[in-house]
Amino acid sequence: MAPNAITPPLKLSLLLLLAISISTQSQPHQLKETNMTLYFQDVSAGPNATAVPITGIPGHLWTFASFGTVYCTDDPMTESIEQSSAQVARGQGIYVTSALDGSTTHVLISIVFTNAKFNGSTLEIQGASQQFEKMREVAVVGGTGKFRYAKGFATLMTVYLDTTIAYAVIQCNITVQHY
Numbered sequence: 482m483a484p485n486a487i488t489p490p491l492k493l494s495l496l497l498l499l500a501i502s503i504s505t506q507s508q509p510h511q512l513k514e515t516n517m518t519l520y521f522q523d524v525s526a527g528p529n530a531t532a533v534p535i536t537g538i539p540g541h542l543w544t545f546a547s548f549g550t551v552y553c554t555d556d557p558m559t560e561s562i563e564q565s566s567a568q569v570a571r572g573q574g575i576y577v578t579s580a581l582d583g584s585t586t587h588v589l590i591s592i593v594f595t596n597a598k599f600n601g602s603t604l605e606i607q608g609a610s611q612q613f614e615k616m617r618e619v620a621v622v623g624g625t626g627k628f629r630y631a632k633g634f635a636t637l638m639t640v641y642l643d644t645t646i647a648y649a650v651i652q653c654n655i656t657v658q659h660y
């Protein structure tokens with residue numbers, strides 16, 4: 482028998498295997514597109530802070546504008562700009578000032594839904610946010626539950642800011658494709 486010869490029955494089963502895997506891969510993907518607008522209610526100082534610096538470069542100030550500062554956050558995300566409006570999700574994760582000049586923050590946030598429609602589902606937000614620009618954009622890189630295989634983007638804009646109480650409201654428009 483020649484070293485590379487494959488017996489006919491084996492050849493057939495290989496062909497069958499190939500056919501099966503090809504037909505599995507060619508199943509139509511029925512992607513849905515969802516758009517939504519949510520508002521991060523962000524308090525970055527005081528006893529009720531929802532965004533807190535947890536570490537930074539030793540000997541440097543730990544601020545939004547200083548390279549290396551890491552924040553942990555758990556912001557309520559509401560359906561409208563008012564702090565008292567209905568909560569839809571929590572924005573939970575970390576962000577770190579990732580540009581040497583302080584201009585960019587690297588955002589790693591899970592949007593953990595708490596409303597009836599998407600309760601328990603999540604969207605994963607990641608990207609370099611030009612934090613001092615009016616309009617920022619980050620990627621939606623994945624999701625769970627109702628948002629499995631999610632991909633898309635989110636735009637962010639600060640729509641309310643009161644520096645005396647370190648309170649900001651950030652509007653977040655999300656466009657996401659998912660199954």
Ligand SMILES: *[C@@H]1O[C@H](CO)[C@@H](O)[C@H](O)[C@H]1NC(C)=O
Nearest residue numbers: 514515516517654655656657
């Ligand atoms: C969602 O928003 C995008 C723009 O961000 C728009 O192009 C698209 O048509 C919208 N999709 C739906 C389903 O409304």
Ligand SMILES: *[C@@H]1O[C@H](CO)[C@@H](O)[C@H](O)[C@H]1NC(C)=O
Nearest residue numbers: 524526527528529530646648
């Ligand atoms: C913090 O939250 C508590 C409980 O909701 C509230 O009584 C208090 O006024 C808040 N403090 C500030 C500084 O917002």
Ligand SMILES: *[C@@H]1O[C@H](CO)[C@@H](O)[C@H](O)[C@H]1NC(C)=O
Nearest residue numbers: 594595596597598599600601
């Ligand atoms: C969301 O799920 C949690 C845990 O299963 C449950 O306690 C909560 O009541 C649910 N909330 C809504 C709005 O359905």
Ligand SMILES: *[C@@H]1O[C@H](CO)[C@@H](O)[C@H](O)[C@H]1NC(C)=O
Nearest residue numbers: 518616636637638652653654
């Ligand atoms: C979100 O979408 C609304 C309606 O299209 C628009 O007015 C607003 O500027 C958008 N904001 C962001 C942060 O993209």
